[in-house]
Amino acid sequence: MKYYVLLVFILSFWQTAKGQNQTLDSLFSVYKNHSKKDVKTIDLWNEIAWEFNVVNIDSTRHYAKLALNSAKEEKYFNGQIRAFNLLAIYYSYQNKIDSAISLNSKALELSLKHDLLEHQSSLYNDLAIDYGLKGDYEKSLDYYYEALEVLS
8 A cells, every 4th residue: 555655656746747847848948949138038037947946946046046137137127026036935945044035025125116016915925934934923924914915
């Protein structure tokens, strides 16, 4: 029985990893066919970084940094916000919670400054998670309430 459960677990993990690779392959294919460095490239790098977060977290950091640097050059605030958030995810995985908080705070600050509401609820939520991981449950709860307020 335990071998059956192990086999099911391995097969389900393999299927997830296989699906992840197909998505990455598709994103890289689009990237290779896109000849100029622009907002679409930044969005592709952010998507590639997101897809890598399950497979290879170091690649998440690499592509998020590419996206962030280009988004800063282009003054593309949506791209910067997404890249900051992806880097925060990387640091959260590395258990560097203060760095994750700092990056998510930068993303939130940009989102508020430029009135980009589509990011705010998820950033408040991510900050709530970060503060919860840090053990600051009161601040975590405050951020959860902020996330809910943005949605209402």
